[in-house]
Amino acid sequence: MKIALLGYGKMGKVIERIALERGHEIVLRKSKDVNFEGLTNADVTIDFSVPSAAVENISASLNAGIPVVSGTTGWLEDYHSMVSLCEEKNAAFIYGSNFSLGVNLFFELNNHLAQLMSKFDQYKVSMEEIHHTQKLDAPSGTAISLANGIINNTAYNSWTLENPKEDELLIDAKRIDNIPGTHSVFYTSEVDTIEIKHTAHNREGFAFGAVIAAEWLVEKKGVFTMKDVLGLK
Template sequence: MKIALLGYGKMGQVIERIALERGHEIVLKKDEHNTYEGLSNADVAIDFSIPTAAVNNISICFQSNVPVISGTTGWLEHYDEMVALCKEKNGAFISSSNFSLGVNIFFELNEYLAKMMSKLDSYSIDMEEIHHTQKLDAPSGTAISLAKGVIENSQYTNWTLNKPNTNEIHIEAKRIGTVPGTHTVAYNSVVDSIEIKHTAHSREGFALGAVIAAEWIVGKQGVFSMKDVLDLK
């Protein structure tokens, strides 16, 4: 499989190594210093760029008939626009806040727990995410996905970084050292607490999941999610 890497920072370099180990070829390493030359030769593109570049990267892939795996966060106000373009061009697209296989299992656990806890008024919810100091967006896309998973399965209607109102989920975003990513969902009452937590030990889990998603999407048309890739639906 021929892969175009859109974004060649630390994540892009880990993705490159894992892709090569799995027998794939890198035909483009796109950063701010070069062009999209080589994209037309790719079977799939993997976008781990920056929020200001993601929409253009994804659009050019659809225009070039190249499927896109996007792990960039902080641009999702344009998500519906990209979905519409994907459908117009008969493209293939997966955008995820987190491609880690473990995190996507964690997403499922979070939704299941939220359904059970929605019946118990004595518990309140708090979320915490911790990332390295170079992360540009806060809260993380993964934390937002976790909050949306709770909102879709409970009486909560919104999330906030500030002091929460009734029916709001408080997310505490911390930036510490080189932490790859830690996410905690906690339900607290006066008598006890219930907590689920995912701790990433390196970027490799995110990179491996992105490469697996890229392998899965080749030859398909439509807008998909990691639930499709992992057959979790």
């Protein structure tokens, strides 16, 4: 499989190593100083760039008819336009706020716990997410996905980063050096707290999941998620 890496920072380099170990070839390593030359040689693109570059990267791939796996967060106001472009070009697209197998299982656990806890209004829900200081968006895409899972299954209507109202879910977003990603959900009453937590030890899980998603997406058409890749639907 020939892969175009759109974004060649720390994550891009880990994805490259794992892809090469799995027998794939990298035909484009795009950073801010590199153009799209070589993109059309790719069987699939993997976009782990920055929010300001994501739409351009995804659009270039879809316009060329190349399947796209995107793990860049912070650009989702344009998500539906990318879905429309994918459908127009009869291409293939997966966006994931997190490609880690463990995190995607954690998403399912979060949804199930929210369903269980929705009947017990004595518990107030809050979240904490911790990432490295180089992460540009806050809260993280993973935290937003977790928050939406809670909102969809409880009486909460939205999330906020500070001073929550009664129907708002508080997300405490912290940035600390050398933290790949830690996400916690708390259900707190006057007598106890129920907590679920996912801690990433390194970037390997994110990168491995992205490569697995790319392998799965080649020769498919449509818009998918990691639930499709992992058979969780």
